[in-house]
Amino acid sequence: MTQPDHRIFMKHFLAVEAVLKAYLLSATGDLNTADELLGEISSVLWEKFDRYDPARPFRHWALGVARVEVLKHRQSLARGREVLSPQAIDALADAADHHAAELDDRLVHLRGCLESIGASTRNLLRLRYWRRLRISEIARQLGKSTAAVEMTLVRARRGLRDCVEGKAARAAGGGS
Structure with a gap:
């Protein structure tokens, strides 16, 4: 080969x-x-x-x-x-x-949803999940409280979940 x-x-x-x-x-x-x-x-x-x-x-x-x-x-x-x-x-x-x-489809939906969120939220997700920084480290880097970072992450995850599920439901139903 x-x-x-x-x-x-x-x-x-x-x-x-x-x-x-x-x-x-x-x-x-x-x-x-x-x-x-x-x-x-x-x-x-x-x-x-x-x-x-x-x-x-x-x-x-x-x-x-x-x-x-x-x-x-x-x-x-x-x-x-x-x-x-x-x-x-x-x-x-x-x-x-x-x-x-199904997982392949959900990853495609997730990529689309990530593109639709704000740059600051996308950066926060990148710090947490790609760079695997602790919330306290992210808060220090961004000059925010840990509570604010946690709340933003909760909202971002919820928004991404809803977006992915919505895209999956529309795809399953033949919608756009």
Whole structure:
């Protein structure tokens, strides 16, 4: 695999890693097993990346590979133990894909909502959530009381939540 292919693979894989891990944890019920399978799946995805069709979402392809690996794992378990059926494994993968798509949509809505708020509020959110500063540090930097910073954050979060939910409802209803 060439260096650009490696970068493309890593970009795609890192974007779906959390979805894969959530699916694997749901399918296996065990964090250690999910981690082991994630390692195996990442190797399989890497080895088969030249077969990936970039016209299709990487998440769908990766979840398809994960389904196969979960089924292989299930078959390798000792007989007599309770394991999920192939149908349940497929249902979990479908649910993981659906929830990931919903989160993608909500992130798009959040970006739009962030653009619609004032610059000072956006800066306050950036200090708190991107730079991870404590409220007292933000208050000191901005020359405001901690109570004022907390109240602004509460209002900003509430406004963003309402905005994202409104956009999601309009999108679900076919509105603009």
